[in-house]
Amino acid sequence: MTDTAGSAPLWDRSAAELAAGIRAKTFSATEVAKAFLARIEETNPALNALVDIRPEEALAQAAAADSAVAAGGDLPPLLGVPVSIKINTAQRGYASSHGVPAWAGAIAQGDAVCVAGLRAAGATLLGRSNSPAFAVRWFTGNDLHGKTLNPYDPGHTPGGSSGGAASSVAAGMTPIAQGNDIGGSVRFPAYCCGAVGLRPTVGLVSGMEPRGMEEFDAPLSFQTMAVHGTLGWTVDDVRLGLDAMISPDLNDPVGLPVRPSLSKPGGPVKVAVVRDAGVTKSHPAVDAAVDDAARWLAEAGHEVEEVELPLLGEAARLWSLLLYQELKTMMYEIDTFGDESVRVSLAASFDAAAQIWGEQPSLTDYIKGYARRGTLINRLQEFLGRDRIVLTPVCAEPPFEQDADLAGNDRVAELLTAQWPMQSVPVLGFPAISVPTGLRDGLPSGVQLIGGRFQEDLLLHVASAIEARAPRSRPDLSWAQGN
Template sequence: MTETVGDKPLWDRPAAELAAGIREKSFSATEVAQAFLTRAEETNPHVNALVDIRPDEVLTQAAEADAAVAAGGDLPPLLGVPVSIKINTSQRGFASSHGVAAWAGAVAQGDAACVAALREAGATLLGRSNSPAFAVRWFTSNDLHGKTLNPWHPGHTPGGSSGGAAAAVAAGMTPIAQGNDIGGSVRFPAYCCGAVGLRPTVGLISGVEPRGAEEFDSPLSFQTMAVHGPLGWTVDDVRLGLHAMVTPDLDDPVGLPVRPPLGTPGRVKVALVRDAGVVKAQPAVNAALDDAARWLTEAGHEVEEVELPELGEAARLWSLLLYQELKTMMTEIEMFGDDAVRDSLASSFRAAAQIWGEQPSLTDYIRGYARRGTLIGRLQRYLGQDRVVLTPVAAEVPFEQDADLAGDSRMAELLAAQWPMQAVPVLGLPAISVPTGLRDGLPSGVQLIGGRFTEDLLLHVASDIEARAPRGRPSFAWAQPDPGQGL
């Protein structure tokens, strides 16, 4: 097996390069799969990012990809490229456990729409990525699969809820990972692990469950705010993952009937927003914004620092609209969830009560959704097709592990710090988290927000940051021998 070609091992090559090499027969899909399996064997025991790797099935998929190359003809864009799938997303033959011990045997009979799209694009599905129970924490641990660690520093969160996806990408176990995001669950883990994470426009990628699966009456906030999206080590990885995952699907209540244009990069105006009137950013966060603004100016973009209080207002609405609906699901969460998710949500609700009161009324909720529509209109007019907003990913550096369990005061700080993660889902806009390097041994990064269906514009601007930001893989210098977690 050839696991190194040229000056870089196969596991450290971008997805587009892997796909091209497989098509051109520079190396085989089997060699690529084996390289990533070996890398996972080396690194996953330290971080517990992927929780269900089946090497025989992975190599069977790779052999099928090699057979397709040998047969010739048109080949799909992700042929032979390893991709992980999150444990709360249906993948046939694997448990959709949601990190809940009682659901460990809930084996999916089919694929969610976004997984089917990845399969059709030729991806080799390599492992299931860990998340918190019910995917409702910015930290990744559960009683079924254990805790996922940040590959840069085990004392800090890898993010959540797609923390396993981000940790796996950063560690080199997969170049692309599927995740989902209703409050930062793609963008925040990417930030914490030094990867790239894209939250697409609502309706662009379908997560509809396979036909025949048990129906779930999705709350309105889930329908209007939750999306599936790609994480990757590079912006190009994420671009390739996005285009593979786009799924016109009228079964999705917000799905589109066609593949919309994803924007055409042109002259870009960049509006820098530091705090949106919510909370001041830590010095390291402001330094990352300064770096990104300078790099974008060097790249020829027009950067202007502005106030945009609509983002802060949208963030506050998130803790009303989402949490009021999560409260209706607490019977199931109390019954099947672990202590961490129960305690975290209870503390979250108390933090939100400082904004909305102990018992927000139905009128508050209705007016909240009405206000949401007004804010979307304002922001969409402001952004248009040629402007992006540059914000922090969070107002703090990656949180200490389990900070949401450290008491109500700390939870209130976390809720405020995550305003950039909360505002975007309420607005239904696309956003990307892109790394800017390391500070004091921890990843740093920024977020870019665009108008609806301007994903290519975001990727274009993110590429200009990526081209100037120092990058490197985690060394695992902190790692001890196998802690008993992993494959």
């Protein structure tokens, strides 16, 4: 049953190729699982991207997939395809540790709705991806599992908070990884590691988890900004992962009653290029990535024009008010259970936000902030309609140096400003995708595409045009030899 026709090793194939090969019996799900487990054994010791890997469970899932193929009949779309789950997301039988040593024994009794969707789609759940404690840094490391490295350059962040997911996808440990995003935690790691990362519209993928011993009253920003999304090596990988995770769920405060379909639109799209939204000028390497993407989309027949869209800058500033004010209400838990890096990073972030909103924003500021949010949502949706997307940088800087948020308040203020494209999207609840554009000075580069609400299909369509023209290569992991 071994595949001899394909030239790429199994770990370097797309999710669609793997699923099709398993269904056609070109190779087995067990062969696929063994190939990815071997790749994990080869690369993960240096990168520390995945934790709590259980080969026997992965092989048992793969054997069940092979039995399903042998039995015939309708087969789920991701049958036998390896997928990782983030350590802050409930997966039956695994700790939802959030990277906190005190919670290492917090074993989930059931799956989050999005994980149940991946399981129902036939995915082989292979490893948990690392994140910072409480998932509140753009860097990945914690006292429980240690630090995750960027496979392209260990001196630069793999991103956060889904840094383990992005690092593992780039290194070929899984073709698809689940992540979540409230301020760039899917899109920024994808950018840093040269992968694709999609943050869907709020409500498209259910954020509900099985009820634990204690209920968690999620702050309003978590309910209205946080989403589960997918990272993958290709746009189609991300499409397949998202399709499996879409989950109408009226138990979710922002859940949908019906499942929208992901179509594959054709024809030209209007592309509005936004360079800085009135916030900060980009690094030359970032500008060059935007130039490349805009040129490629024009070559693909899309209608590309440069525009000013200051509402995105205003939304980014609102993010630093609404999210950080609500995070302050959780500081007892963070101070009690979090590690030193999270405490230092958040203190500097609060200081940076105070430069915009003052040391103690008033209740009126907070209430008016949410009111303004509604107006900006209306304005952006009106601008986008159903046939326009926005092309922006992912970040105004190349991937940050490792642990730059621990380098002092001045540097953190720069990081916060540079991340305006990451912040502007969650506060408004729109979908966005990070797409790689190649390497610059040895580091991944990329762009962000923002679409109208529930227009993921349009984003994926345009992202594919960039992917078709961008140079891609897996990271050279020779630096990791002996680590």
